[in-house]
Amino acid sequence: MKTIPVKAGKPYEVLVENGLMDRAGELLLSALDKPGKLAILTDDTVDGLYGSRVQQSMEKAGFQVCRYGIPHGEGSKNLTEWGKMLSFLAQHHLTRTDCVLALGGGVPGDMAGFAAASYLRGIAFAQMPTTLLAMVDSSVGGKTGVNLPEGKNLVGAFYQPRIVLCDPETLKTLPRETLLDGVAESVKYGVLGDLPLFELFERGQWENEVEMILERCIAAKAKLVEEDERDTGSRQLLNLGHTLGHAIEKCSGYSISHGHAVAVGMVYAARLSWRRGLCGESVLVRMTETLQRLGLPVSAPFSADELLAVALSDKKRAGDSITFVLPQEIGKCTLSQTAIANLPDMVRMAIG
Numbered sequence: 001m002k003t004i005p006v007k008a009g010k011p012y013e014v015l016v017e018n019g020l021m022d023r024a025g026e027l028l029l030s031a032l033d034k035p036g037k038l039a040i041l042t043d044d045t046v047d048g049l050y051g052s053r054v055q056q057s058m059e060k061a062g063f064q065v066c067r068y069g070i071p072h073g074e075g076s077k078n079l080t081e082w083g084k085m086l087s088f089l090a091q092h093h094l095t096r097t098d099c100v101l102a103l104g105g106g107v108p109g110d111m112a113g114f115a116a117a118s119y120l121r122g123i124a125f126a127q128m129p130t131t132l133l134a135m136v137d138s139s140v141g142g143k144t145g146v147n148l149p150e151g152k153n154l155v156g157a158f159y160q161p162r163i164v165l166c167d168p169e170t171l172k173t174l175p176r177e178t179l180l181d182g183v184a185e186s187v188k189y190g191v192l193g194d195l196p197l198f199e200l201f202e203r204g205q206w207e208n209e210v211e212m213i214l215e216r217c218i219a220a221k222a223k224l225v226e227e228d229e230r231d232t233g234s235r236q237l238l239n240l241g242h243t244l245g246h247a248i249e250k251c252s253g254y255s256i257s258h259g260h261a262v263a264v265g266m267v268y269a270a271r272l273s274w275r276r277g278l279c280g281e282s283v284l285v286r287m288t289e290t291l292q293r294l295g296l297p298v299s300a301p302f303s304a305d306e307l308l309a310v311a312l313s314d315k316k317r318a319g320d321s322i323t324f325v326l327p328q329e330i331g332k333c334t335l336s337q338t339a340i341a342n343l344p345d346m347v348r349m350a351i352g
C-alpha cells in the first residue's frame with residue numbers, strides 16, 4: 001500500500017492500493033475514534049457498481065451504515081440535490097460523533113464534503129474517490145462545494161477529510177471519456193512541476209503506470225495544499241487551465257466535462273503565455289500535440305465574447321483582477337494577475 005501524507009492544518013493520509021475497497025472499513029476506522037453511524041453519499045451509477053461492497057466492508061468494521069445516491073453527473077451538483085443529502089443525514093439521525101463517506105467522483109465528493117462541513121456545523125468525513133480525476137485532484141485538499149446557476153463551485157467550504165481511500169481497481173469500470181478527464185488533470189501536474197510525468201504522457205505510455213501516476217499527482221497536490229491550504233498563493237497554480245476551462249464548461253451547459261474543458265483551458269493558457277512572450281512556442285506545441293494524442297480536445301466552439309461573459313463571474317476573480325496560470329516551461333508555471341479591463345484582450349490571445 002502507498003501512503004501519502006497530507007500535512008494540512010489537520011494532517012491525514014491518502015492510501016492507494018489495488019483491492020483496498022474490501023478493507024475500507026478497517027482503514028476508515030483507523031482514522032476515527034470509534035465506529036458510529038456512517039452515511040455513504042454517492043451517485044446512482046457508483047452505488048450500483050460499488051455501494052453494497054463498500055457497505056459490507058464498513059459493516060464488517062462495526063459501522064451502522066445508511067446509503068444515499070444522487071443522480072450521476074455535474075447536473076446534480078446543485079443546492080437542491082445538496083439539500084436532499086442534508087435531509088438524508090437528518091432523517092437518519094446522524095450526530096456529531098458520526099461520519100460521512102463520499103464514494104464516487106468529484107461530484108459526490110465535493111457535495112458530500114460540503115454536506116459534512118455544514119451538517120451540525122461539521123461532522124467527520126472521508127473520501128473514497130472512484131474516478132481518476134477525483135483520485136488525483138478533488139478528493140485531496142479539502143475544497144468542497146456545489147454550483148450555483150451563476151457559476152461553478154460558487155458556494156462551499158474548506159473542509160479536510162480524515163482519510164482518503166483510493167482503490168485504482170475501480171478505474172477499470174470508468175468509461176474512456178471519464179478516464180480521460182483524469183488524464184487531463186494528471187497532465188496538468190506534469191506541466192506544473194513534473195517534466196518526467198509529462199514525458200510519460202507525451203510518449204503515450206501512461207496506461208500501465210496508473211499507480212505511479214496517482215502517487216506523483218497526489219504528492220504534488222499534497223505539497224501545494226500544505227504550502228497554501230486556503231488557496232491564496234501557490235495552491236492557485238492548480239488552476240492551470242481552469243479559468244477558461246470553467247468558462248468552457250459553463251458555455252457548453254456542462255455538456256463538455258470538467259477534464260476535457262481543462263485540457264482546452266491548458267492549451268489556451270499556453271497560447272496566452274507564448275503570445276505574451278513568457279514561454280517558447282515549443283511549450284504550446286508539445287502541450288497541444290500531447291493532449292490531442294491522448295484523445296483530449298484542444299479547442300472549443302465558443303467565441304471570446306461568450307467566454308468573457310462567463311469568465312467575469314469566475315470565483316478566481318479577486319476585485320478587479322483575475323489570475324491566470326501561465327506555463328513558462330513544461331514543468332514550471334507562474335501566476336499572472338490580470339486587470340479585468342485587460343481580460344478581453346487576454347481571452348482573444350488565448351483562443352487564437
Ligand SMILES: NC(=O)c1ccc[n+]([C@@H]2O[C@H](COP(=O)([O-])OP(=O)(O)OC[C@H]3O[C@@H](n4cnc5c(N)ncnc54)[C@H](O)[C@@H]3O)[C@@H](O)[C@H]2O)c1
Pocket residue numbers: 043044045046049072073074077104105106107108109110130131133134137138139140141142143144152153170171172173174175178181258259
Ligand atoms: N474539490 C476539488 O478540489 C476539485 C478539483 C477538481 C475537480 N473538482 C470537481 O470534480 C467534479 C468532476 O469530477 P468527476 O469527473 O469525477 O465527476 P463525476 O463525479 O460526475 O464522475 C463522472 C462520471 O463517472 C461515473 N463514475 C464514477 N466512478 C465510476 C467508476 N469507478 N466506474 C464507472 N463510472 C464511474 C459517475 O457516475 C459520473 O457519471 C467537478 O464538479 C469539479 O468541479 C473538484
Ligand SMILES: [Zn+2]
Pocket residue numbers: 137185242258262
Ligand atoms: Zn480540475
